[in-house]
Amino acid sequence: MGEILKYDVAIIGGGPGGSHAATLLAQAGKRVAVIEMEEYPRFHIGESLLPASMPLLKKTGFYDVLNSGKYITKYGARFIDYQSDDQVYFGFEDGLNPDIPTAFEVPRAEFDKDLLAFAKAAGADIYQPEKVLELDFSVDGVKLQTDKHRFEADYLMDVTGRDSFIGKRLKMRNVNADLNNVAVFAHYRGVKRREGKQEGDITVGLLPDASWTWIIPFKGEITSVGVVASAKFAGAPDLQKYLRDSLLKSAVVSEMMSDAVQVGNFHSVGNYSHTCTQFYGDRWICSGDAAVFLDPVFSSGVHMSLSSSTFAAEKILAAFDGKRSLTEEDLGPAYEAKVRLGAGRFKNLIMLFYEGKFVAKMNKMVNREFMLKGFTSALAGDVWNENNYLFQKKVL
Ligand SMILES: Cc1cc2nc3c(=O)[nH]c(=O)nc-3n(C[C@H](O)[C@H](O)[C@H](O)COP(=O)(O)OP(=O)(O)OC[C@H]3O[C@@H](n4cnc5c(N)ncnc54)[C@H](O)[C@@H]3O)c2cc1C
Known part of the structure; x- marks a missing residue:
């Protein structure tokens, strides 16, 4: 317990969001610690990826691991109505962005292990298995106490999944x-x-x-x-x-x-659907499920986690100039608004699904080319694409 371990950024959680952010920050030259309480490989739910995650993983280089032959390629999603056996199929190549035609299905035991190993290879220090127990933040930085070490860091990312470490601690986690x-x-x-x-x-x-x-x-x-x-x-x-x-x-x-x-x-x-009241504070930011998780129906979870963790890492890098607080308008608030926009569009899609008769409704709509493109694109996870007619007209 003696010495204090000092880092630019401490990340709690070595799931997809935490590992991806660690890779981005380490690749940008920051000293990063990832603290993950579970030993890998371990079972985790959340196995179907979305095409819109692929450019994020190409940026770090992890896509080459994904595409090395150990994971199966996903070209689309099929929906079957069990009462009528009617079907509707969305092939991702029909979406608005021709650069995201495929994704992968991944057993998370392997995928999470690979992503965390990739963060380590990029230069992040991994503390595992190690559990964060206490947290103290101020305008100057953060202090962490785990079951093994004490840490100090300039910034903190909470990527603890549905455990939502800060959300629970500050009583900001609201069930949907x-x-x-x-x-x-x-x-x-x-x-x-x-x-x-x-x-x-x-x-x-x-x-x-x-x-x-x-x-x-x-x-x-x-x-x-x-x-x-x-x-x-x-x-x-x-x-x-x-x-x-x-x-x-x-x-x-x-x-x-x-x-x-x-x-x-x-x-x-x-009881897995929740949203935190706020996604940031002076020196901390939460991303992935730790900030918001809606529903598994459109396999949006890992994509939301990779995307929000990318945006969060970008804000932390911007904050490093002058060690600014993440509460400044162009940092935390802008980050939260962007994540809420994407989550809101997924939520509209999810509510449309739960309204019922989804297959019949989709079969009617996707006869029209622009509708097919719009829905396919949203299902591919391209929820920040302002060229989507469905977003422009607030259908989604
Ligand atoms: C039924 C169901 C089905 C789903 N299906 C899909 C799907 O098909 N596709 C999809 O994309 N998503 C799916 N999801 C969602 C997906 O599981 C999550 O969105 C995704 O895992 C979020 O990644 P994350 O990195 O934010 O969090 P996680 O993957 O949960 O990682 C968080 C990590 O933080 C660690 N941690 C927590 N607390 C501490 C602590 N105090 N100290 C140290 N470490 C800590 C945990 O051990 C964990 O490894 C599904 C979810 C559910 C409930």
């Missing part, structure tokens, strides 16, 4: 009551796949009562399968049975699951 769901999920071997290019696409199945299922195939034999339902199911005696029964409600999905065998543990999570 309109997205009060529970998810149950597991990995399976032997889920049947689509042929060729479509093998790596995500399949989202719509059930009655605004419930839905996901099927996310990984490179190799394993597929992630889950169901999301209203929180009223949280007390259901057998969530595993609920997942199984849900998957049998579609002829298409029953066939896909007919030879499937569960591997590893069955998981469940609830």
